[in-house]
Amino acid sequence: MSAVREQVRRRSGAPARARTFVITPVVVVYLALAVLLVIGSVLVGLHGGVLLDHGGVLNILTRGTVLGLVAIGQTLVIVTGSLDLSVAYLVGLCSLVAAETMAGSTAMIVPGVLAALAVAAVVGLVNGLVITVLKANAFIATLGVALVLRGYLEHNYTGPAGTVPRAFQHIGYDRIGPVPVAALLMLLLAAAAWWYLRRTRTGYHMYAVGGDVDVARLSGVRTGRTIVTAHVLCAVMAGLAGVFLAGRLGSGAPYVGTDAGYDLESIAAVVLGGTALAGGRGGVAGTIGGVLILSTLDTIFDDLELDSFFKDVVRGVVLIAAVALYARRRTAGRSA
């Protein structure tokens, strides 16, 4: 019998050993980013400009900052197997809450920020509870919350409101060399989110819940709590984006989030970064790559002075290509 056992061991052991360098989606994203920067530089160069000069880098990073904040939160939610479509309206709402609370007074900066984040957290909590307690599908639940937020904004605002004190507007414009301070803060938050997902228990549970809720539950994970946590964190990130935008604009604006399409844009960045829309795999590192690809594309288009239709087509094609690529790798991986 021991001969048989040996045989079995050898047979099934072989494929498990192959632990060479694997091309993960994260590697693919950053390779794609590098390629894009090269191609972009050439194209913009032919057009008589320079892509990666001082202004170009600044442009890419500035564009990426707000989307990055929202997309980091979206990553947490998507990894957990959920989705948040309410972020765009939430960004607008939080910019208003922050600006109106501050009302031009430097002393009110901290309360303003806290109020905005508290509102965001509450909205995230509602999202999470509707999904876990009422067992509503995440797509529908967060769409519903988005509609409620829209209703509120439409009913109460017609345009910008509140004033942000000058001291706080600095956050929107200060920089170190070509790097905006806000972009640095965003990257710092990305690092924190990476650590959170990869190193903490709740992070582990987010992957588990996204991978298979039933398995997670049977293994003793508090699945409801994990989903709610992800939604609250996602909403708080959107809140931060709103606060930052208020700082940049000098006041709150109800539709800053939706005009930029941060709901779908953030999901696109996450998916572009290699996170599975079904949940359970992926992470923040890829998302930041995805964000940078999108903002680089935009910058290139601006430099080339292309019309917006063409822009959208290219973005769409890039997204589809990325998803197709990951799907391919996945099936190939399965039969290997």
Add this chain to the structure above:
Amino acid sequence: MAVTHATPGAEHPVAVVRLEGIEKSFFGVPVLRGVDLSLRAGEVHALVGENGAGKSTLLKVLAGVHRPDAGRIVVRDEEVSFAAPRDAQAAGIAIIHQEFTLLEHRTVAENVFLGREPVRRGQVDRRAMETETRRLLDWLGEDGIEPGTEVARLSVARKQVVEIVKALSADATVLAMDEPTAALADNEVELLYGLVRRLRDRGIAILYVSHRMREVFDLSERITVLKDGAFVTCAPTADLDTDQVVRHMVGRPLEALYPERTGVPGAVRIALRGAGNERVRNLTFDVRTGEIVGVAGLQGSGRSAIARAIWGVEPFTTGTVELDGVPTRLTGPRTAVRKGIGYVTEDRKGEGLALRQSVRDNTLLVRRAACRGAEARHKADLARLLGSVAVVARSPHQEVRYLSGGNQQKVVLGKWLAVRPRVLIVDEPTRGVDVGAKQALYRLLRELADDGMAILMISSELPELIGMSDRILVMREGALAGELPAGADEETVMALATGHGAAA
């Protein structure tokens, strides 16, 4: 590891866990009707019953997945009530469920500690997780699994080992296993036996659910029988024999398990000539109408690869395949279905069933995809079809995921019979199927053969392979190691399959 040796069937039969009068209904249909069960430290307690008898449901009550409608759960003389699986875990109860509970894209260690990750200074202590996983794997004598490997890369048998390690790592005093060997080949079952005995000797109370009578009698000290959700009997294994247990389960004595070989093989239906691909090579054999040809071999020897190649999922790249004497290229499942080839896969959850659809929709899935204008005849046939494979479901509209494991398997079979294929490949057809239903299934397969179907049967259960096959093909390392006539004995088959010992 400190291994405390308690004598099996100890003098002081302290019940670690007692289930008393457990009742449970789903949507008003009673599934458990007052079941009693007591588990003692250092004892293996077998739980048997037909498909749908409620075994898994009872385990899930013990696991905190389902709340009983009535009855008490007593752990160490204290009544408890579990709101969620984590409560049961906290009470020292670990369950290995019938279906895998592993996350494919996480590592072995991450799966083992899922929900109980050790934390150090705010971070998950991955070092500790991997070390502890390594230690448990070593203790089990499994040196082929690395704690850092992604679970998706492991074979089914190894996943089962990880599942066991996961249960063990919880420091459980009670371990319930729901058909742990269903996914294992005969020789791997031996490994599991050793494991179960070692755990028992450590003083762990073990509840063991299985349809394989041999295992039940080899391992257990006591046997509890369930029938239709009701408690039938509980007796020491030594006081029972297989026939008695089967009689309790089925409610009547069971005659010969395997039907007689009655038919006479006809013309060659499917012929492989030097066929091969990445996984198998140089296969040359025929299957005739009216014939059941068994395929034996170890896990990974290429048995299922033959089926997948014929069915066109991973087609042959060399050699030829002839159907009724006509060379045919089988390039995908759709072609295969059109050509009258049916394939009952071994992985019913992954490939065989649409779990959220009804029994009816699943059964008619292939027929709807492959035939036209037959809608009118659907209804009349369905009852007969499901009857012929003995599916126990509340109605044809019940979602398949709510069926018991064995009944799911029967639905997969029914799905293919609905298109009346001319070649039927069955891969582990009786995995998780109860004895009574096994007998019915064997009869059905034999009748289909007698009606002129050509059947290729892949199985890890040697007794069934030998009992059913008219000829046995033995695979070894991707190639045909030999062919044996009907009624060959187990040793001969194993010798061929392993290439060791007195090969014929």
